[in-house]
Amino acid sequence: xxxxxxxxxxxxxxxxxxxxxxxxxxxxxxxxxxxxxxxxxxxxxxxxxxxxxxxxxxxxxxxxxxxxxxxxxxxxxxxxxxxxxxxxxxxxxxxxxxxxxxxxxxxxxxxxxxxxxxxxxxxxxxxxxxxxxxxxxxxxxxxxxxxxxxxxxxxxxxxxxxxxxxxxxxxxxxxxxxxxxxxxxxxxxxxxxxxxxxxxxxxxxxxxxxxxxxxxxxxxxxxxxxxxxxxxxxxxxxxxxxxxxxxxxxxxxxxxxxxxxxxxxxxxxxxxxxxxxxxxxxxxxxxxxxxxxxxxxxxxxxxxxxxxxxxxxxxxxxxxxxxxxxxxxxxxxxxxxxxxxxxxxxxxxxxxxxxxxxxxxxxxxxxxxxxxxxxxxxxxxxxxxxxxxxxxxxxxxxxxxxxxxxxxxxxxxxxxxxxxxxxxxxxxxxxxxxxxxxxxxxxxxxxxxxxxxxxxxxxxxxxxxxx
Amino acid sequence: xxxxxxxxxxxxxxxxxxxxxxxxxxxxxxxxxxxxxxxxxxxxxxxxxxxxxxxxxxxxxxxxxxxxxxxxxxxxxxxxxxxxxxxxxxxxxxxxxxxxxxxxxxxxxxxxxxxxxxxxxxxxxxxxxxxxxxxxxxxxxxxxxxxxxxxxxxxxxxxxxxxxxxxxxxxxxxxxxxxxxxxxxxxxxxxxxxxxxxxxxxxxxxxxxxx
Numbered sequence: 001x002x003x004x005x006x007x008x009x010x011x012x013x014x015x016x017x018x019x020x021x022x023x024x025x026x027x028x029x030x031x032x033x034x035x036x037x038x039x040x041x042x043x044x045x046x047x048x049x050x051x052x053x054x055x056x057x058x059x060x061x062x063x064x065x066x067x068x069x070x071x072x073x074x075x076x077x078x079x080x081x082x083x084x085x086x087x088x089x090x091x092x093x094x095x096x097x098x099x100x101x102x103x104x105x106x107x108x109x110x111x112x113x114x115x116x117x118x119x120x121x122x123x124x125x126x127x128x129x130x131x132x133x134x135x136x137x138x139x140x141x142x143x144x145x146x147x148x149x150x151x152x153x154x155x156x157x158x159x160x161x162x163x164x165x166x167x168x169x170x171x172x173x174x175x176x177x178x179x180x181x182x183x184x185x186x187x188x189x190x191x192x193x194x195x196x197x198x199x200x201x202x203x204x205x206x207x208x209x210x211x212x213x214x215x216x217x218x219x220x221x222x223x224x225x226x227x228x229x230x231x232x233x234x235x236x237x238x239x240x241x242x243x244x245x246x247x248x249x250x251x252x253x254x255x256x257x258x259x260x261x262x263x264x265x266x267x268x269x270x271x272x273x274x275x276x277x278x279x280x281x282x283x284x285x286x287x288x289x290x291x292x293x294x295x296x297x298x299x300x301x302x303x304x305x306x307x308x309x310x311x312x313x314x315x316x317x318x319x320x321x322x323x324x325x326x327x328x329x330x331x332x333x334x335x336x337x338x339x340x341x342x343x344x345x346x347x348x349x350x351x352x353x354x355x356x357x358x359x360x361x362x363x364x365x366x367x368x369x370x371x372x373x374x375x376x377x378x379x380x381x382x383x384x385x386x387x388x389x390x391x392x393x394x395x396x397x398x399x400x401x402x403x404x405x406x407x408x409x410x411x412x413x414x415x416x417x418x419x420x421x422x423x424x425x426x427x428x429x430x431x432x433x434x435x436x437x438x439x440x441x442x443x444x445x446x447x448x449x450x451x452x453x454x455x456x457x458x459x460x461x462x463x464x465x466x467x
Numbered sequence: 468x469x470x471x472x473x474x475x476x477x478x479x480x481x482x483x484x485x486x487x488x489x490x491x492x493x494x495x496x497x498x499x500x501x502x503x504x505x506x507x508x509x510x511x512x513x514x515x516x517x518x519x520x521x522x523x524x525x526x527x528x529x530x531x532x533x534x535x536x537x538x539x540x541x542x543x544x545x546x547x548x549x550x551x552x553x554x555x556x557x558x559x560x561x562x563x564x565x566x567x568x569x570x571x572x573x574x575x576x577x578x579x580x581x582x583x584x585x586x587x588x589x590x591x592x593x594x595x596x597x598x599x600x601x602x603x604x605x606x607x608x609x610x611x612x613x614x615x616x617x618x619x620x621x622x623x624x625x626x627x628x629x630x631x632x633x634x635x636x637x638x639x640x641x642x643x644x645x646x647x648x649x650x651x652x653x654x655x656x657x658x659x660x661x662x663x664x665x666x667x668x669x670x671x672x673x674x675x676x677x678x
Contacts, residue, residue, distance in 0.1 A: 403527050421663050422649070
């Protein structure tokens with residue numbers, strides 16, 4: 001089945017693009033970072049106080065140097081992923097969460113052990129393409145060693161390409177260095193980071209520093225925005241899309257001015273604001289309108305696109321979680337996304353990761369892949385097959401070759417969703433939460449971390465001990 | 468690989484024809500029918516049954532294994548009878564009067580046969596009297612009634628009443644199943660065992676027969 005979500009007509013797309021250029025030229029973007037300002041200035045942008053105004057030619061030239069795809073190298077090159085045009089979407093796990101929750105212990109602050117557990121689940125997930133160092137903030141990490149130690153844990157437990165940290169230029173530097181050591185020169189691009197604009201129409205110093213460090217090192221970076229329509233961007237969604245586009249493009253232009261051809265990914269997780277609480281609503285249907293428009297824009301510029309995954313505002317693993325995660329994953333996959341962050345586990349408007357939702361989100365992705373995969377294959381001999389089967393008189397297809405040969409590939413088997421009848425279900429005391437709990441517990445029990453050569457580990461440990 | 472092991476392996480792959488040939492070969496080699504049944508056929512079904520419980524194989528796999536089991540045990544039947552070896556147990560199976568559905572019931576039969584039970588399948592639209600007469604004549608351990616319709620599940624009560632009238636109610640276990648049938652319905656009509664699917668019906672029947 002082909003799903004192709006589009007929200008902007010070609011004419012709308014052109015208008016959004018032109019409005020974006022006009023916004024960047026007339027009003028510019030707010031930047032305080034001196035070095036960044038200088039880069040813009042050197043390349044013909046106008047700098048008026050903290051406003052950087054860029055002529056359309058500068059913007060278009062910079063956008064034209066962005067690669068439409070790139071390969072991200074892992075410690076194990078068999079796990080390399082291609083991101084962008086011509087590659088299947090790459091999924092990353094939930095990230096940036098503060099709390100963790102599970103069926104047995106409920107919701108609590110994240111710990112190092114939780115990070116390790118999530119890394120093991122990520123390494124053993126056939127859907128996750130990257131090892132993400134920033135899934136959960138470990139509250140029990142000793143003060144002062146936090147972030148590098150999290151990167152080290154990630155490199156120890158996973159050999160997938162690193163989705164690293166990029167909170168500021170210093171963290172970006174150390175993260176890139178650790179990834180470089182870990183991948184031992186096996187590839188050109190070996191760590192990907194993510195930065196976020198400061199809506200409305202600004203980039204803060206830390207993010208700008210990270211953009212410059214990642215670009216200078218020729219390492220891929222996701223430039224995203226997460227504005228709240230009606231709060232940090234306009235209520236009218238099309239205007240939010242224009243503002244977001246200007247913000248992201250401003251960041252991308254900087255990356256290309258620092259190093260033309262540095263790989264970047266165009267990201268967007270902007271959504272609406274709940275007008276009774278002023279909370280961010282990542283499970284809102286409007287998110288997919290904005291995200292689909294953003295995906296069209298990224299394609300218009302021939303830049304890989306990143307969107308959100310199983311996003312939900314639900315606090316429990318209830319129907320809200322199911323509705324929101326499913327519609328968000330479905331539309332993300334339908335809008336031609338190249339990289340999905342928060343594909344698994346994320347809940348509660350990015351605040352927490354649930355172990356059980358992680359497993360359930362895997363099922364949602366598999367269901368969508370089943371629907372959007374091979375579709376309905378035709379058989380060369382369907383007439384004879386049906387005729388002979390019916391004539392053979394067994395009265396059912398259960399023991400027919402068509403079943404025996406094909407049921408495993410033709411029917412997707414849900415790992416979590418239950419298909420038993422009432423009595424069995426009731427007798428076994430089954431719930432989706434309990435089933436999912438069993439699955440992740442078993443995955444952790446069976447997990448064997450990939451090998452990390454001792455000389456690499458030694459090098460990495462030296463970097464972590466750096467002040 | 469010993470021939471009995473080979474029988475077990477081929478049975479697990481559902482290769483009915485090969486299993487039949489191997490069973491004949493084993494008989495010709497002078498291996499006892501009881502060994503062939505227990506160490507060959509039932510051993511293979513045991514492995515499949517275990518895998519089924521662990522979600523490693525599914526109903527179609529069990530079914531073709533059961534079919535291979537039947538193919539092999541056909542050859543053994545006369546030998547087992549003459550040497551006095553009894554089947555694990557004997558059950559009478561059928562879809563109740565007024566109900567023409569047989570796919571689920573057939574599934575139950577194949578699963579039970581796979582467990583080494585002797586199944587007397589009366590087919591569809593079976594009257595209460597026929598269930599009971601057959602059970603008396605065959606000295607069966609259990610009567611297994613299938614009903615797919617809410618309009619026919621009441622027939623199960625008639626089977627129980629007929630068993631009481633014939634004076635065999637305390638000797639025969641009455642097992643029931645079918646989409647609308649539930650555990651509470653089972654208790655309400657006074658049947659003994661309700662099972663939700665074919666595999667658990669076969670497991671329950673084996674337990675009943677080994678009592």
